[in-house]
Every structure is written in structure tokens, then in C-alpha cells.
Amino acid sequence: MTDSAIRFGIIGHKGRMGKAIAKAIEQAGHVLQVGVDEGGNPGPLASQCDVLVDFSAPTALKTNLDAAKVAGIPIVIGTTGLDDEHFQMIEEASQMLPLLQTGNTSLGVNLLCHIAHKVAETLDTSWDIEILEMHHRDKVDAPSGTARQLGTAVSEGRGIALGENSEVGRSGPDSKRAPGAIGFASLRGGTAAGDHSVIFAGNEERIVLSHSAEDRSIFARGAVKAAEWLIGKQPGLYSMNDVLGL
Structure with a gap:
């Protein structure tokens, strides 16, 4: 851990992607501060983090966005299977905090x-x-x-x-x-x-x-890179194109 280490919160951290992201966080020299799983609420713990990364389920999206808003921290949404109602939630939340949503972090x-x-x-x-x-x-x-x-x-x-x-x-x-x-x-x-x-x-x-994709570690590394990029940005809705400078 260094002075520049980022404190991550992973929502869905015991899933396949959550485990891969945890490993990528460690490899990048950052810290997994909080891990939340199915049925858990990141709200009480989000204030301990610098950024949240959500790879959970569409049904948990509102709870996760609310946690990020209350804590005043950025959030990367990598959850798939979202519908129009979820995208409306994301659009509204992005007016209050930096939010990056993508169907793929590679x-x-x-x-x-x-x-x-x-x-x-x-x-x-x-x-x-x-x-x-x-x-x-x-x-x-x-x-x-x-x-x-x-x-x-x-x-x-x-x-x-x-x-x-x-x-x-x-x-x-x-x-x-x-x-x-x-x-x-x-x-x-x-x-x-x-x-x-x-x-x-x-x-x-x-x-x-x-x-x-030969291994889901490529998605994990991309998610960490997205989170690193998102910290310090103004409220708004961002994509991986912004991370890549496209």
C-alpha cells in the first residue's frame, strides 16, 4: 500500500468477476476496502472507499447507486442485463456523481x-x-x-x-x-x-x-483502469471510450 493507493469497494466481490477484480486491485497496488455480496447493502460501508465497482445484479442497482450518492464517491457499473428503467436510474445518478457504465470493461x-x-x-x-x-x-x-x-x-x-x-x-x-x-x-x-x-x-x-477473451482478468484490469480514471472527474455519465480517449 502506498500513499496513492485507491480504496476500492466491490459489489458482488465473491462472484467470478468480483474475485478477478480483487486480484487486479492488488496487482495494481490498490486496496480492497469493502466487499459486498448478494443481499448486502454497501451504504453503511461506502464512505470508507474512494470508488465503488458494481458487478452484481440489475435488481441491486438502485441500492448501489444510492450508496454511491450518499457517500459522494464515483461508481463503475459493469452489471449487464439492464433495461430502460435501469438506464434512467444511471442517467439521474450521473447528475450527482461521476459514473461510468459499460457492458464490457475490456x-x-x-x-x-x-x-x-x-x-x-x-x-x-x-x-x-x-x-x-x-x-x-x-x-x-x-x-x-x-x-x-x-x-x-x-x-x-x-x-x-x-x-x-x-x-x-x-x-x-x-x-x-x-x-x-x-x-x-x-x-x-x-x-x-x-x-x-x-x-x-x-x-x-x-x-x-x-x-x-481468453481470461476474465482482461475485464478486471479494465475495470480497475476505469475506476482509476474516474476518480476526480466531475459528475457525469462516462464510458470506456472516455478512458481510452476515443
Whole structure:
């Protein structure tokens, strides 16, 4: 521990990601000050921390945001499976504190999103877009938060709304893709940490942009880097693009 060590609070610290983040915190020379798990409330302990990192569950989001607001500290939200109501909570909380929300803390994945946005912006609508992802057998949400993040990147590049133009898990005899749709396919099995591909399929040619996570430590290191960057920032809603300077 040094004078510059950051005191972290991890929400969900006994989960796979929580354990990986705890290790990354130690490797970076910081301190795991507080660990909170399912059903726990970080509120009474948050004031002991310099930053909170939340990789828990959508149902705990309001409690975790309230804890950060009361303590007056930044929070990194890496929880996936969020819906419109959760994003509204995040937007409101960001008016009071520095908040970074992302579906994936990997620096490589966020660079992939940036590149995919540029490609979608450049190509016309004769190119179909499909997003393929694979995760371990125990992952509960599909498509993954990362797949949705990639979908948002390409839909913004194309200038369309993702919600109105996405096709998820096609099935049945009438499953022809709609013109201009962004398709999602989710695979689950084994211990895959996370593989994602964005496929731009044109006439007689394809562009495939891919990222493979070999170990969840890449997400943990990214989460620590995001937290380091977020400390001292003004209240607002930030993303990994800000961390990367994109």
C-alpha cells in the first residue's frame, strides 16, 4: 500500500468477476476496502472507499447507486442485463456523481466497438449486420451486454435506433431478415470467457471484426483502469471510450 493507493469497494466481490477484480486491485497496488455480496447493502460501508465497482445484479442497482450518492464517491457499473428503467436510474445518478457504465470493461472490446461504429458509418445499407457472441454455460443474459454494446455502436454508426431494428434469436419457418436489421445470435457452452464478432455481409464479400477473451482478468484490469480514471472527474455519465480517449 502506498500513499496513492485507491480504496476500492466491490459489489458482488465473491462472484467470478468480483474475485478477478480483487486480484487486479492488488496487482495494481490498490486496496480492497469493502466487499459486498448478494443481499448486502454497501451504504453503511461506502464512505470508507474512494470508488465503488458494481458487478452484481440489475435488481441491486438502485441500492448501489444510492450508496454511491450518499457517500459522494464515483461508481463503475459493469452489471449487464439492464433495461430502460435501469438506464434512467444511471442517467439521474450521473447528475450527482461521476459514473461510468459499460457492458464490457475490456479495452480491446471497446476499441472493437469504436471500429465497428466507423465501419457501419462508412458502408451503405446493402451490407447486412450480424452480431455473434459466445459465453460460458452459466451466463444468464442473452444477448450479452457486450453484444448489445456492439449493436448500439453499429446502429449509431448507421444512424438508426437499435430497438426498432434488431432481430434476436431467429426461429421458425418465417425468419427471413428484415431489410436493414441488426441480427443477434447467442451461443452458450463450456467455459468461454467471451467471444464476439460483428459481421458485415455484403454482395460477394464479408468483413468480420472479432474479439476473443481468453481470461476474465482482461475485464478486471479494465475495470480497475476505469475506476482509476474516474476518480476526480466531475459528475457525469462516462464510458470506456472516455478512458481510452476515443
